[in-house]
Amino acid sequence: MMRRLYFDRDSARGVAGTYEWLVDEVKELGEALNARHRTELRKEFADVIAWLASLANLTGIDLEAATVEKYDNRCPKCGHLPCECKP
Numbered sequence: 001m002m003r004r005l006y007f008d009r010d011s012a013r014g015v016a017g018t019y020e021w022l023v024d025e026v027k028e029l030g031e032a033l034n035a036r037h038r039t040e041l042r043k044e045f046a047d048v049i050a051w052l053a054s055l056a057n058l059t060g061i062d063l064e065a066a067t068v069e070k071y072d073n074r075c076p077k078c079g080h081l082p083c084e085c086k087p
């Protein structure tokens with residue numbers, strides 16, 4: 001969806017600029033976590049994943065496939081579901 005929506009604009013901005021936007025959105029998510037405003041928090045989570053998807057699109061990474069490949073219903077470190085790693 002993000003590719004269809006924004007790939008041309010993301011391509012014009014480039015990887016570095018898109019990464020900077022992602023970092024800004026992560027900071028905004030942190031602020032929303034501190035403010036504890038549920039509606040704002042929801043929007044900030046959406047923004048972070050949207051910019052992450054844009055960056056993945058620009059770098060030719062299939063975000064969903066990469067995530068499933070690494071996590072695939074088990075912790076990549078201990079191999080268990082749920083994770084049994086020591087904190």
Ligand SMILES: [Zn+2]
Nearest residue numbers: 075078083085
């Ligand atoms: Zn684990």
